[in-house]
Amino acid sequence: MLALGFGMLLGFCAPAAGAPEPLTIGILDTSLNPYDAMALRETIEHLQNALPNHRLRTVTIPTAEAPGALAAHRPDFLFAPAGFAAQLKTETGTDAFRIATRRKLIHASAEETVGAVFVRLRGSPSGDLESLRGLRAATAMPNAVDGWLAAEGEIQREGYDPEKFFAEVRFLNNAFPDVLAALAARTVDVAILPACLIETLAADGLLDLRDLEVVHRKAHPEGTPQVCAHSTALYPDISLLAMPGAPERAVRQVTVALLSDEDHTSGFSQCEWLTNVSEQQVDALFRTLREGPYRYLRDMSPSALFERYRTPILAVLGILLLLVLNEFRLRRIIRERTASWLASQREAEALRQEAESARLRLAGFERRTIVEQLSGMIAHEVNTPVGTIRAYAGALKRFLARSAESGNASITRALEGIDREASRIAGIIQRVRDHARTEAAHTPCNLLDIRRRTIRAFIVEAPAVRGNMIREEKTAADPITVVGDALELELLMLNLLRNASHAVLRDGLLPQDAIRITCAQTQDGGAVLLVENEGKHLSDETLEALRNPVGSPREASAQPSEGLGLGLSICRAIAESHAAAITFEARPKGGLRVVVRFPQAARPSSAQHEEQA
Known part of the structure; x- marks a missing residue:
């Protein structure tokens, strides 16, 4: 009732002359007490006098029902306490423009007026x-x-x-x-x-x-007389708001009239209207108390929390989704790399087994070759004196036939026994040599495949030392074909690599890429194998010893390989069985270069093609 009475008290009748444009001014009921009502009445009277072309009408807006009352009355202007404009925008989305804020003259600042x-x-x-x-x-x-x-x-x-x-x-x-x-x-x-x-x-x-x-009396702000006691912080007083839909010309006229108002009150109600008054303090109060535009902070329901923190929640969910996707990606990568690692391990194990098998085959073949070489040496060295013995025995037979002892049976049997046993010795040596000699079938072979298998077998013999010793020179992707036995050619390359490795380690050099092996096709259709190693400069005597055939005294002292000194002899024998020429050259920077030149590979005949098919 009291609020309604104040609304009637502030109502005005239209001026007699003309048809003035109506303007509605709302007053929020939190601003109504007898003294505020009187002060606002005088302010509205001033506005009515300053705006003769408008008819001012006042309505009281209950704060508890402000959104609905404002929608029903649709005032052009509204007197409201500080912070109400922000609250209104939060609750209804309505933009109300703050024209001016009242300052009581007993206070030094419009931002510190009420409390x-x-x-x-x-x-x-x-x-x-x-x-x-x-x-x-x-x-x-x-x-x-x-x-x-x-x-x-x-x-x-x-x-x-x-x-x-x-x-x-x-x-x-x-x-x-x-x-x-x-x-x-x-x-x-x-x-x-x-x-x-x-x-x-x-x-x-x-x-x-x-x-x-x-x-709990508070001290007054500096510059303010000790007139009014207060126990709390001070905040801005009421403001006049221009509501959406207010006529632009009327807003300008009301603003000018309000700012030019000369105070008609006295005592504690003396006031003035100012623009550009900050409401930061009352906004901080609302935020602290979770009131006004921040009342929604009191709602702690899941839906309210989601609406309140939508952006950070979505950001966190996005980050979690990225983390989950990244986890799946990492798991997939781990599975793929684990599978790849296992495959590489299986491949490495298969290669190791293949290299080990090749090494065993080469070792057996090398032993047979050594036996063959030794049997040849023994046959060469033994057959000569045995032949001489048989020759002497024959000479004695002929001598006795012409002498007086020609009829001596004992001497004849002795000579025949010597000849028989000598022949038996030669036969035994020949059988051993025939048993050791192996005749391998020669077929077209790819030197590049043989080189790859040889390098694996060479590394398997001493992985820690030979792992990075060889530099495999790149060649064309096309196969390099020679006619021969693949196992013999693999043994040839392996012995050359062993000799090169022994030379590098003997000279105390770093093994990194110290040996190079190259295969290439020649213009005439043949092939060349090149094995070279770094090392000290070789003397002419050393080179001459390398070029001498096996068994000579000069090679025995200069052979660079270990063991029986048959490595290069085996290489020579294999090269000769393949009609290849093997040469030894001193490298200008030190070390040895071994060159094996193979003749042109013969094309298989049509009959061979049919037999292979």
Whole structure:
């Protein structure tokens, strides 16, 4: 009823002349108390006088139903407390433009004008804010910045919980007379009033300040006279808002009229209207209390939390999704690489077994070749004296036939026995040589495949030493074909690599790429095998010893290989069996170069093709 009466009090009739354009001004009910109503009435009277072409109409907007009331009345302008524009935009999306903010002249700054004061009856136990804990309190509307909101902010700022600080909080219609009447009747212990209200009432003779006591009194801002007591921080006063849909020309005229208003009040109600007043302090208060535009922060439901933190939640979910996808990617990569590693291990094991098998085959073939070479040497060395013995025995037979002892049977049997045993010795040597000699079938072979198998077999013999000793020179991808026995040619390459390895280690050189092996096709259709190693410069005597055939005394002292010194002899024998020429050359920078030249590979005949098929 009181709010309705104030609305009627502020209503105006249209001027008699003309047809003035109507303008509706809303007043939020949190701004209504008798003294504010009178001050706003004088302000609206000034606006009506300054705007003769407009007819001003006022409506009261209840704060609790503000969105619906504003939609129903659709005011052009609205007097509202600080922070209401932000709250309105949050709740309804309505953009209200703040034209000006009121400053009471007793305050130095428009940003520090209104607040609340804690008041008790004199004679009550006094003290600081702590003394009010557990008491009964009364105040006006719960959403008034100059009342309960300012009190809540101060209580929380002092480290208390506003919702549990008082034993009871009663919300009454108006600070005056309702809240003061409850305090006087002692139905409450403390009254929470707008700052300057008790001083205004005392100035009008409606209240004796000696009956009251201010609790938790704050010091006044610098430059402000000690006129009004306050117990909380101070905030901006009410503002005039231009609502959406207000005529642009009317907004300009109202703004000019309001800023040019000369104060017609006196005492505590003297005021002026200013632009560019910050509402940062009241915004911080709302955020701290989770009120006004920040009331949504009180809703802790999952849907509210999602709406409130949509962007960070989606960002976190996006990051988690990326992490999950990355985990799947890493697992896939690990599986693929594990499978690849296992495949490479199986391949390496297969290659190792293949190299080991090749090594064993080569070792057996090498032993047979050594036996063949030794049998040839023995046959060469033994057959000569055996032949000489048989020749001497034959000569003795012929001598005895012409002598007087020709009829001596004993001598004849002895000579025949010598010849027979010598023939038996030659036969035994020949059988051993025939047994050791192997005749391998010669077929077209790819030197590149043989080189690859030889290098694996060479490394398997001593992986730690020979792992990085060979540099395999790249050649054309086409096969390099020679006619021969693949196993013999592999043994030829292996013996050349062994001799080169022994020379490198003997000279104390670093084994890294110290040996090079190259296969190439010649222009005449033949092939060439080149094995060279780094090392010391070779003397002419050493080269001559290498070029001499096996068994000579000169080679025995200069042979670079180990063991029986038959490695190069085996190489010569294999090269000769393949009609290849083997030469030894000194490298200009030191070391040895061995060159094996193979003749042109004969093309298989049609009969051979049919036989192979």
